[in-house]
Amino acid sequence: MLDVASLQVRYGAIEAVRGLDLSVGKGEIVALLGANGAGKSSTLAAISGLTPWAGDIRFNDQSLNGQSPEAITRAGIGLVPEGRRIFAGLTVAENLLLGGAVHASPAELRRRATQMQERFPILAERRQQKAGLMSGGEQQMLAIARALMAQPKLLLMDEPSLGLAPQVVEAVFDLIASLRDEGITILLVEQNVPMSLDIADHALVLAQGRISVRGTTAEVAQSDAVHGAYLGL
Amino acid sequence: MEIFIQQTINALSLGGIYALLALGLAVVFSIVRLINFAHGEVMTVTGYGIWFILLSGFPVGLAIAFGVVAAIAASMTMERVAFRQMRGADVTTLLITSFAVSQIIQVLFQSGISARPVAVILPDWLTDSIMIGSVRIGMVSILSIAVVIVSLILLRLILTRSVTGIAMRAAAEDFAVVRLMGISANRVIATSFAISGALAGIAAVLWVATRGSVDPLMGAIPVLKAFIATVVGGLGSLSGAVIGGFVLGIVEVYLQAFLPEAILPYRDAIALSIIVGILVLRPDGLLPAASTNRS
Numbered sequence: 001m002l003d004v005a006s007l008q009v010r011y012g013a014i015e016a017v018r019g020l021d022l023s024v025g026k027g028e029i030v031a032l033l034g035a036n037g038a039g040k041s042s043t044l045a046a047i048s049g050l051t052p053w054a055g056d057i058r059f060n061d062q063s064l065n066g067q068s069p070e071a072i073t074r075a076g077i078g079l080v081p082e083g084r085r086i087f088a089g090l091t092v093a094e095n096l097l098l099g100g101a102v103h104a105s106p107a108e109l110r111r112r113a114t115q116m117q118e119r120f121p122i123l124a125e126r127r128q129q130k131a132g133l134m135s136g137g138e139q140q141m142l143a144i145a146r147a148l149m150a151q152p153k154l155l156l157m158d159e160p161s162l163g164l165a166p167q168v169v170e171a172v173f174d175l176i177a178s179l180r181d182e183g184i185t186i187l188l189v190e191q192n193v194p195m196s197l198d199i200a201d202h203a204l205v206l207a208q209g210r211i212s213v214r215g216t217t218a219e220v221a222q223s224d225a226v227h228g229a230y231l232g233l
Numbered sequence: 234m235e236i237f238i239q240q241t242i243n244a245l246s247l248g249g250i251y252a253l254l255a256l257g258l259a260v261v262f263s264i265v266r267l268i269n270f271a272h273g274e275v276m277t278v279t280g281y282g283i284w285f286i287l288l289s290g291f292p293v294g295l296a297i298a299f300g301v302v303a304a305i306a307a308s309m310t311m312e313r314v315a316f317r318q319m320r321g322a323d324v325t326t327l328l329i330t331s332f333a334v335s336q337i338i339q340v341l342f343q344s345g346i347s348a349r350p351v352a353v354i355l356p357d358w359l360t361d362s363i364m365i366g367s368v369r370i371g372m373v374s375i376l377s378i379a380v381v382i383v384s385l386i387l388l389r390l391i392l393t394r395s396v397t398g399i400a401m402r403a404a405a406e407d408f409a410v411v412r413l414m415g416i417s418a419n420r421v422i423a424t425s426f427a428i429s430g431a432l433a434g435i436a437a438v439l440w441v442a443t444r445g446s447v448d449p450l451m452g453a454i455p456v457l458k459a460f461i462a463t464v465v466g467g468l469g470s471l472s473g474a475v476i477g478g479f480v481l482g483i484v485e486v487y488l489q490a491f492l493p494e495a496i497l498p499y500r501d502a503i504a505l506s507i508i509v510g511i512l513v514l515r516p517d518g519l520l521p522a523a524s525t526n527r528s
Binding site for chain 1: 418
């Protein structure tokens with residue numbers, strides 16, 4: 001579904017991603033792991049059109065070269081950004097509305113919003129509340145629900161567990177697994193290596209903009225780099 | 234007491250015009266971080282539009298409608314021709330671009346029509362005043378207040394009920410994420426310029442009705458006042474722009490009306506001192522914009 005080849009992302013003199021190759025198959029969760037500054041978020045920013053890049057990115061065999069972020073979203077790629085980036089001054093309902101705005105008729109939007117509120121009851125309770133007043137976990141649920149409103153085929157998730165309480169982190173990972181079970185393909189960027197490896201089908205470890213380890217989650221978990229550095233074993 | 238009521242109505246009328254202009258600046262600034270000093274020339278376009286249609290013998294209603302539509306068209310053309318090419322540029326570049334656009338339009342009017350003011354002859358009913366009790370109030374003042382109220386209500390409806398309006402509010406917080414919702418950046422920005430143009434057009438109609446003439450530099454002072462109003466209200470805050478506009482209008486009119494004659498020459502200095510005082514006490518303005526995060 002997603003094929004990335006020789007991806008390079010630069011910020012001035014800094015080369016954040018150096019010739020990265022990755023593929024995500026339909027219905028898979030692929031975990032992109034690594035320390036801060038390894039190039040994980042830059043990879044997602046490139047795929048979603050938020051930052052210039054070199055190399056080749058193909059989604060369902062269509063090149064994303066030169067595509068705007070809005071065109072990439074319309075093509076079926078959704079992003080749950082790092083730090084949630086919900087619209088704090090807008091209500092929960094308005095955040096959801098914007099999530100699906102360009103893809104659906106008003107009636108279809110209402111239907112999808114109702115679905116999201118059934119899935120995330122807290123969003124139904126807080127419907128008319130300013131999103132910025134919700135807790136971090138609730139905001140994360142809203143960020144995911146907002147991305148799902150567009151019914152993406154591929155969901156890019158950037159550190160969805162960052163800064164959340166352990167119980168909420170578990171709920172987030174359960175949710176990610178259930179989304180895969182519903183047929184949504186997921187490219188997951190995370191620093192929570194154990195939980196990511198638990199739910200992912202494949203994993204890649206990035207270090208200094210390059211892939212240092214790749215394989216099935218079992219293979220990656222057994223690799224020296226991950227075994228020592230991330231799993232604390 | 235009658236004088237106080239009269240002056241209060243004048244203050245609300247002038248403040249309302251400043252509020253519309255300031256709101257127009259703030260709508261664009263909140264999304265593209267541009268202080269559009271060519272906003273004043275959008276007013277000028279409206280003024281000449283009204284003048285031209287009246288001169289051609291058409292009724293005043295048509296002239297006003299034409300003036301506002303011309304303002305919307307002028308504002309959207311500025312965005313398409315000048316500012317879109319500069320998207321993503323730093324604040325200084327955007328500011329210089331807006332000054333350049335402003336100068337070009339001023340010179341075009343000076344060369345193409347006249348550097349001198351041209352009279353805009355409005356119907357008597359618009360320039361008359363009416364007595365309410367023992368208070369004489371100008372029709373333009375009453376109309377200004379009514380038009381400002383209706384405009385603010387309409388703008389609020391657009392910003393809270395339409396998808397594009399909600400997207401504009403969201404874009405003021407985080408434009409990159411709005412694009413990730415699949416919403417066209419061009420559409421959001423063009424709409425913000427259209428709304429900004431409409432507000433400038435409405436303000437210009439009221440301004441021309443008060444002055445009865447149009448000249449190529451007509452918009453220069455009002456846009457400066459609107460800029461002060463947006464800063465006083467809180468740069469980028471829409472509610473702040475409205476509050477700032479009314480504060481400025483009230484300060485100006487009350488000082489003009491109630492300062493002793495000996496101090497009257499210092500009116501502008503006193504008004505600006507009050508503004509500086511407000512900013513010293515509230516450096517981010519009276520109603521600061523919510524903090525934004527941008528990629």
